[in-house]
Amino acid sequence: MISINFTINGEKKQLDIPAGMTALELIRDRLELKGTKEGCGIGECGACTIMVDGRAVNACLMFAAQLDGREISTVESLDQAGQLHPIQEAFAKQHAVQCGFCTPGLLMSTRALLTEKSNPDRSEIVKAISGNLCRCTGYHSIIAAIEDAAKPQPKEGK
Amino acid sequence: MTAEYKIIGQNIPKIGLEKRLRGQPIFSADLELDNPLILRVLRSTHSHADIQRIDYENALRIRGVVGVFTAEDIPGKNLTGIINKDQPLLATGKVRSVGEPVALVAAETQAAAESALKAIEVTYETLPAVFHTAEAMAPGATKIHEKGNLLFSRKIKKGDVDKAFKQCAAIVEKTYQTTYIEHSYLEPDAGAGYVDHDGTLVIFASTQNPHYDHKELVGLLGLEDKQVRIIQAATGGGFGSKLDMNVQGFVGLALYHLKRPVRMVYSREEAYQATAKRHPLEMALKTGADRQGRLLAMSATITCDTGAYASYGIAVTSRAAVHATGPYEIETVAVESRCVYTNNPFCGAMRGFGTPQIALAHESQMDLLALELGLDPLEIRRINALKPGSQTGTGQELTASVGIGKCLDEIRPYFEQAKAEWQLEPIGPYKKRGVGIGCMWYGIGNTGVQNPSTARITMDRDGNVTLFTGCADIGQGSTTVLAQIVAEVLGLTPDSIRLFVADTKCTTNAGATSASRQTYISGNAVKGAAEQLADVLLTEAVNKLNAPKTSLQLDSGFVRVLDNPDKKIEFSWLARRIREKGLPLTWNGFFDPDTVPLDPETGQGVPYATYAFACQLAMLSVDTLTGEVKVEKIVAAHDVGKAIHPENVKGQICGGVAMGMGFALMEAFVPGQTLSFKDYLIPTCADMPEVVPIIV
Secondary structure, three states: OEEEEEEEOOEEEEEEEOOOOEHHHHHHHHOOOOOOOOOOOOOOOOOOEEEEOOEEEEHHHOEHHHHOOOEEEOHHHHOEOOEOOHHHHHHHHOOOOOOOOOHHHHHHHHHHHHHHOOOOOHHHHHHHHOOOOOOOOOOHHHHHHHHHHHOOOOOOOO | OOOOOOOOOOOOOOOOHHHHHOOOOOEHHHOOOOOOEEEEEEEOOOOOEEEEEEEOHHHHHOOOEEEEEOHHHOOOOOOEOOOOOOEOOOOOOEEOOOOOEEEEEEEOOHHHHHHHHHHOEEEEEEOOOOOOHHHHHOOOOOOOOOOOOEEEEEEEEEOOHHHHHHOOOEEEEEEEEOOEEOOOOOOOOEEEEEEOOOOOEEEEEOOOOHHHHHHHHHHHHOOOHHHEEEEEOEOOOOOOHHHOOOOHHHHHHHHHHHOOOEEEEOOHHHHHHHOOEEOOEEEEEEEEEOOOOOEEEEEEEEEEEEEOOOOOHHHHHHHHHHHHHOOEOOOEEEEEEEEEEOOOOOEEOOOOOOHHHHHHHHHHHHHHHHHHHOOOHHHHHHHHEOOOOOEOOOOOEOOOOOOHHHHHHHHHHHHHHHHHOHHHOOOOOOEEEEEEEEEEEEEOOOOOOOOOEEEEEEEOOOOOEEEEEOOOOOOOOHHHHHHHHHHHHHOOOHHHOEEEEOEOOOOOOOOOOOOOOHHHHHHHHHHHHHHHHHHHHHHHHHHHHOOOHHHEEEEOOEEEEOOEEEEEEEHHHHHHHHHHOOOOOEEEEEEOOOOEOOOOOOOOOEOOOOEEEEEEEEEEEEEOOOOOEEEEEEEEEEEOOOOOOHHHHHHHHHHHHHHHHHHHHHOOEOOOOOOOOOOOOOOOOOOOOEEEEEEO
16 A cells, blocks of 8 residues: 545545556546546547646556646546536537547546647647547547637636 | 427537536446446357366355356346347357357456456367358358358349340449458446345446347346346447447346346457457449449349357348448349358447448449449449439339438539549649549338337426437437427427436337437337327317417417417416326327338348438548558538438538548458457547538
8 A cells, every 4th residue: 555645626635545556446436536437448548538737648557656746637627616617618519529438538638738738720639639539429529629619718707 | 390390400409418528427337336246257268169167166265256157047048139049148058259258257356356267167179160151151061050150141133133234334243341340439338237125136238229138138037027127327339239238138147146236347358359340241243234324233142240149140131232232223133141150259230230331342333333434433323323213122112312312412513623623733752642432321220120119208297298218329319309309399498308218117118229210210209209298288278278279389388379379378287187187198109110021032122111321522642652541531411311400410420431431441350369449440530531521
């Protein structure tokens, strides 16, 4: 067992965890945040994408121990007092969700992209989500949604 | 229903969309159960072998292992399959392919379950195995199933092809082959369950057909209908594979014996090994046309390798035969399509049931014929395209909704522009551009067999409407579409309809979410139920409003007089009144498309009540030095009938284009070699071209 300290979705945590535990196991099984999905377990599909210190990573490829001292966001962090996040709004508007299994990972890749660069061009969008597989949509609507989310948003309310 | 729709055709937010955006839907692997046991399956390492002994005493001694089950522990009939039952849940006596389930382990932890798998000793005696349909059909070949290796054949005979070929100005004869394809839905198969207080086995499944699962479970476990309840969990794609039972049988068997909550989650590797694949087809086609390009004759021999078990093999075989003509009128047709067992992985339904495979063949034939006759590829398709009044290869006269001509007409300007300008633009050394078109047609629903759907609608005393449907929404949006239909008929908003979906305890059978059937078949069943309710409300309102029924309409929870909308009465008042009269407030809908079974010798009949059509244009570049193909743009024109939710339809078109591109250029499942996403590459967003979806 090793002890780690980290912040997840704004909440500070201190936990004792087995050294071999992955970040995905910690998030899904220990913290019971089920929005993050496991699609392959080997870093190929991106369904488990989370944000660690502002960067998108595959939670299945990271040890939970590596989260020590870091700040983590999962799909659950997007909720803003019951309101959808603008990225989620854009996915809704562009009908970019079919089965929804890849959606949390895609949202987190998008959030990491927009955190790094607020106005990415199409090729930067494609690069940012090329590690997120989707078998339903053909990506057309997803790219459109991210382009939408990257447009300057009106600051006032909804 | 009036011609002008309020809800039909609107891109309303998908029902459950916000939950999906928040990562909240409960997929089977997300279910929280009270201290569940972990289930794992021991799988065959042999392609074909007799099982002499299964020794699991050592496994049972492992701490945390609660049970090990083999075929002997199955209380009912250990055979499953939706069309023909040939597949044991756990192997009985022999295994017919690598990966076949042999024993089921239930343990307190994943680690204990893994250890148990290693501790089970199976003694096999290998049998000769066949991996090729030709070998399987050779005289004296080892028999994979008792009845022999030929599972099914479908013949279609219309007119005299031999005579017609003699009159052809051009004949093209070619053989085409396709590979295994893995569905690769993003959610690996999973399920979970518990035993309810009254002894009911409650099973959550990632499924495309909960009522079929229910029937199989009842048969496997020898239980009564009410003792098993299947609830569709959120389902992360299916594409045909989740029509077979994947983990449901194992969950049910463990619940039956252990009466404790259980869960079973396949890894991606196990999902790849355990579930159905797209059938590889071998297709030999001979197509002849006159000098003007009019098709006179087509003959085809098709062989489908269904692997060790049938799954949907018969459907694929039959559908490939029926669709072998392509969406074209051909005077004479002779097709023989066979479904053959081998010791390969079993193959089943996958998006199109053999139609994408046969489309490769019939469309290549059209291009080659055009080349030989010096005709334009679009033109040769246009002159042969089915139209109202045309007769298909099965002798079915098409009367309406035949949009292939329209699809071709939509594609024509893109095609002309691409050929005249885009293709000729210089793009650097060794690179060349190419433009191609392809057409398809697709019969809606099952082939020449009954495939009804049912639905139930209730109204409570407060006028609230509830829809009960067994139709599994696997992400394509059927629940949204069905709610739109109810809302349209009853003059309500879709979000005001209460929904009970795909739970065998409270919904009735809607059949499989497959074959593009749910919007059409379940949609009509739902419409039927809603129309009965509408009629009862209108009838009841006549006295109250003192107006003839034809002058009334349903609108926003009221029955109103058309030319005096302030004269109105609430649904709730009408509902109470109907209840006081002792009449039921429940209505059942039923719909089964009109089909005529195909004649076993000639294949003549009406396999489907209606068809979808499409024409797509592909613009691509080829690096002639490396052979790399890059798809630059796809224009996809589809006739889907009336698009109830156009954005959903476009989503299906774009998703289908991606899957088709993967099939054509990227994907190939190699049994014994392909293990997971690391060696099976499906298109990423970086592989996708611009796609222009058009609904004609």
